[in-house]
Amino acid sequence: MASSREDKAPLTYDEMGKALALLDAEIGASELLMSVAPLRLISVGGALAVRVCHNREASYDIDCMLDPNIAGAADYLVEFETAVSQVAEAGGYTPDWLNQQVEMFVSRERRMGLFLESVQQGITIYEGANLVIYAGRLDWALERKVRRVAHARDRRRTKRVDVTDAAALVRLMRRPGEPPLSFQAIRDLNLNGFEVPPTDEAIREVADYYVQAYGEVGVADMVWDADAGKWKYQGLQDDWVWC
Structure with a gap:
C-alpha cells in the first residue's frame, strides 16, 4: 500500500x-x-x-x-x-x-x-x-498543471501548489521580451492525447498568480483588433498592450 x-x-x-x-x-x-x-x-x-x-x-x-x-x-x-x-x-x-x-x-x-x-x-x-x-516537455508539464488546477479534488491543498508550479513553468517557457502566453495556446494543449481541455477559470487563476508573483503579465486573454490588424491584451494598468 x-x-x-x-x-x-x-x-x-x-x-x-x-x-x-x-x-x-x-x-x-x-x-x-x-x-x-x-x-x-x-x-x-x-x-x-x-x-x-x-x-x-x-x-x-x-x-x-x-x-x-x-x-x-x-x-x-x-x-x-x-x-x-x-x-x-x-x-x-x-x-x-x-x-x-x-x-x-x-x-x-x-x-x-x-x-x-x-x-x-x-x-x-x-x-x-x-x-x-x-x-x-514544458508545455506538457504546463498542460498537466493547469488541468490539475481545473479539476483538483482537494481545493485547499493540491490546487495551490499546482497554481504556483504552473506560473513557474510559464516563466521558464517565456523568453525576455516575448509577449505573454495566450489563453488560447493553453486551451489548445493536448499533448497527453486525452482531449480534456483546462477551464478558462483555471487559466485565469494561473494568470492572476503570475502577476502577483512576478510583477508582469505572463498569461493573457488575447484580443484581435481588426482595425489595427494586431493582437492586444490588457496590461497591468488595464491598458491595451499590442503584440
Whole structure:
C-alpha cells in the first residue's frame, strides 16, 4: 500500500540528488540494466518544480516515466523497480519515492513520442553515469498543471501548489521580451492525447498568480483588433498592450 502524504518526508533539491545518486549506483551494480545504460526517464511535477523551476523547496516524490522501450520489457522493468526499492530501503525513503504514475496520465499512443520529444528538449533534472532524468516537455508539464488546477479534488491543498508550479513553468517557457502566453495556446494543449481541455477559470487563476508573483503579465486573454490588424491584451494598468 502506498504511503499517505502525511507519512512522507519531503525531498529537497539535495535529498533528491542524493536518492538519485544511490539509484545511479544500483543501476551500475546490475549487469542487466547496465546493458541498456544510461537509463533515461522523464519527469514532471514536483521534481521539475524543485530542481529546474526552483519555485518549491521540496516535493514528496519524483513522478517519472521510464523509457517506454525499457518499460515494455518485463525483465528490465522488474530489475529497475527492484533498484528503486533497494534505494528506498538503503536511504530510508518511502517505497514510492520514485514512481511511474506519470504514464497513467498519457495515452498509450502518445507515450513514446512524448518521451522522445522531452529528451530532445534537453533539460536535465539529474544526470549521472548510469541514469539521466529529463524534464518533460514544458508545455506538457504546463498542460498537466493547469488541468490539475481545473479539476483538483482537494481545493485547499493540491490546487495551490499546482497554481504556483504552473506560473513557474510559464516563466521558464517565456523568453525576455516575448509577449505573454495566450489563453488560447493553453486551451489548445493536448499533448497527453486525452482531449480534456483546462477551464478558462483555471487559466485565469494561473494568470492572476503570475502577476502577483512576478510583477508582469505572463498569461493573457488575447484580443484581435481588426482595425489595427494586431493582437492586444490588457496590461497591468488595464491598458491595451499590442503584440
